[in-house]
Amino acid sequence: MVTGMVVRFITDSHRADEALIRGYLVPSLHRLNAIDGCDGIRFYRLGSDTRRNDGEVRLAIFGDYEAVIDAERNRWDELATEGSIEYWEVDETPSAMGYPHNVGTFYQRLDVLTTEMAALYYQTFDERPEPVDAFPDVELPTPIGWWVAFHLLMNQLGYSPKDEIQACFQCIDNRLFALTALEDSDYAREYIADLHMRLDDIEARIDAREQEKADDYYSGPD
Known part of the structure; x- marks a missing residue:
């Protein structure tokens, strides 16, 4: 116990x-x-x-x-x-x-x-890295920020891309309900609408790469 x-x-x-x-x-x-x-x-x-x-x-x-x-x-x-x-x-x-x-x-x-x-x-970083893009002034194929630490850890522990997506989605689910308490339900709904647009953009980029028959579908962190 x-x-x-x-x-x-x-x-x-x-x-x-x-x-x-x-x-x-x-x-x-x-x-x-x-x-x-x-x-x-x-x-x-x-x-x-x-x-x-x-x-x-x-x-x-x-x-x-x-x-x-x-x-x-x-x-x-x-x-x-x-x-x-x-x-x-x-x-x-x-x-x-x-x-x-x-x-x-x-x-x-x-x-x-x-x-x-x-x-x-805390022993490694004196300042908190940005969660998504720690180098906004540097042109990169994929933004590099603290999210990479989560991705690298999932990879090191043997989780698959699908596992990682499911874990991220559960985080999104949990935090959206937290936003209803910290802000209000309308604020959470606005965030959900923004997420819909982001997912649509990802789908459009996948479609574009498929049409271009690109060999390299992914150019982010390994």
Whole structure:
């Protein structure tokens, strides 16, 4: 059975969330995971919620969360005293605990794995790459941005192009419903209409290449 607890760090801005992650969470991740009884750590951000004027980073602690909280509470108090956060509080159980055991265990493994991957990202990039086109001033056959990291990972793990499309579509499904909450249903519908146009454009380009009998149908990342 998955056990754990979530600690909320309230900040004054999205920028403060970034500073907290880079300045405290990433450098502390290995140490937190090494605390006796800790079964893994996940951090995630809520400060990008457009309905909020402040920031928030949550820390999901799996296993003996009380041991982690006891070991770190003085440091968290220092973060508040020095102004890195407004305050911290113990809040709720992690999302993984809301599922049946096998699903919750899988979710927890994803929580911990993606946090380790994110830590490597923060150690690699000083600035957040654009999601689609990080080089808008460079003429490329396919834009190169953060989306390539997802594509490369899917390839490295052995997923097929169809698998990758299905995963991307599920992300689109999930995030469109998130937009209905963050904005409203009409906003999500406008985005859906834009997606329809993009898909029509892709189909038209595929038709054009087929008519040209092009040998190279694809010129993007391998």
